Amino acid sequence: MTPKSLQQAIDEAGSPMGVVWKPNAKAWEVPVIAPEYVGWRAEQAAWRDTVALSDLSHHMWDLWIEGPDALRLLKDYSANNYENFVIGQAKQFVPVTANGDIITDGILMRDSEERFNLSGVPASQSWVRYQGEKGGYDVEMRVDPDSGLRKQGEPILFRYQIQGPNALPLAEKLFGGPLPKTKFFHSTPVHLDGRTFRAFRHGMAGMPGYEFIGDWADAAYVKAAILKAGEEFGLVHVGGKAYYTNGIESGWIPTPTPGIFTDPALRDYREWLSLFSYEGQKPLHGSFYSNKIEDYYVSPFELGYGKSIAFNHDYLGREALERARNDYRRRRVTLIFDKGDMDRVFGNPEYLNSYGRYRIEVGGKRVGMSFQTGLIGPLDTILSLALVDREYAEPGTPVEFIWGEHPGPGNDPAGDFGFQTLRATVAPSPYNDHARTDYRRG
Structure with missing residues (x-):
């Protein structure tokens, strides 16, 4: 039986918000990987103090x-600069709608002259697949879902990331010497006991390190070798709980709402998408509720992707981005909660990670919304990654964070449903000093 399309679900619910608004939605968990290995606090500390795997x-x-037609397809439907895009290089993939709203990002790596790999949240991949199929491009596309949804078999690739102050010494130990000097977001082939794979200069927590990518057949051997080599450097295996918090400090907003729910020109796309797609199942929740899902759409400029956006070729959404490049409303910031308010509202939480859209206010006026809020063990504080109107984005600006769950459709968007207010202070994003200053050098 063919599953219901996203458009069918929207029509039946009466609005996109009737499909995606799910109060108290549980944060997604990493499949297969244990939630913790030595405790999520120690795992968070590892990428700061020693080295994390x-x-x-x-x-x-x-x-x-x-x-x-692979390169032509990517150029037609993303805002990236493809000049001098060499084999082994990666880009923060930036696909947008005709209105300039982000679909979601991803990591695009060039494997060969005519072969590319796009990894990450599947919304950007669905967008490329749809455009490739409907546009008649001469390409072949192959999908490998995550291990929670893959119906059978193992992943095609392994990906092991080491990051932290001891990541580079660990790599030297693993390979018997320093790796070739590699630019940020570039990769180099490496060899380990007859096995060849890539060392990609990239780290999710904004700390120095590499991501090793290769055929799954070599996965167990390579992982065991990393664990063995890391013993003398204090290597800690990171579980799902710690991993999903690492973007808060590095400033990566992982789950922007794809801007595809309302444009009449995208109705066919919504009919192509299943209700059980990422777009149909990724929930919205929190204290900020609007009947208009457009209020959750974001510009790639707001997400901090301005340096990845090019205007040297034609693509869908280019005109909208040209209009927005010098006049986008919100800025990405980190919010630091007042300690007294944090203790009053949360007490002593065992763990916290929420992707809720919580209201950010000044004097009762909404000036932004949060995207991820989590407890950072080494700092003994809760931080929130948010977008706020630019006039309130200066570090040191006091704001109010509204914690709670709006019940959603059929209720007053401005209603008070027992929300709690916490004082917070605007700080830069990335919050991590290394991510903000040195991470992308070299």
């Missing part, structure tokens, strides 16, 4: 695009 093989989707 994150196994990224199971929670991301992969899409391979291959063929004579």
Whole structure:
């Protein structure tokens, strides 16, 4: 039986918000990987103090695009600069709608002249697949879902990320010497006991390190070798709980709402998407509720992707981005909660990670919304990654964070449903000093 389309679900619910608004929605968990290995606090501390190993093989989707039209397809439907895009290089993939709203990002790596790999949240992959199929591009596409949704078999690739102050010494020990000097977001082939894979200069927590990517057949051997080599450097295996908090400090907003729910021109796309797609199942919740899902759409400029956006070729959404480049409303910030208010509202939480959209206010006026809020053990505080109107984005600006769950459709968007107010102070994003200053150098 064919599953219901996203458009059918919207029509039946009466609005997109009737489909995606799910109060108290539980944060997604990493499949296969244990929630904790030595305790999430110690795992968070490892990428700051020693070195952390994150196994990224199971929670991301992969899409391979291959063929004579692969590059043309990517250029037509993303805002990236493809000049001098060399084999082994990666980009923060930035696909947008005609209105300039982000679909979601991803990591795009060039595997060969006509072969590319797009990994991450599947919304951007669905967008490329749809455009490739409907546009008649001469490409072949292959999808590998995450391990929670893959019906059978193992992942095609392993991905092991090491990051932290001891990541580079660990790599030297593992390979018997320093790796070739590699630019940020570039990769180099490496060899380990007859096995060849890539060392990608990239780290999710904004700390120095590498992501090793290779064929799944070599996964167990490579992981065991990393664990063995890391013993003298204090290597800690990171579980799902700690891993999903690492973007808060590095400033990566992981789950923007795809801007595809309302444009009449995208009705066919919504009919192509299943209700059980990422778009149909990724919940919205929190204290900020609007009947208009457009109020949750974001610009790639607001997410901090301005340096990844090019205007040297034509693509869908280019005109909208040209209009927005010098006049986008919100800025990405980190919010630091007042200690007294934090203790009053949360007490002594065992763990906290929420992707809720919580209201950010000044004097009762909404000036922004949060995207991820989590407890950072080494700092003994809760931080929130948010977008706020630019006039309130200066570090040191006091704001109010509204904690609670709006019941959603059929209720007053401005209603008070027992929400609690916490004082917070605006800080830079990335919050991590290294991510903000040195991470992308070299």
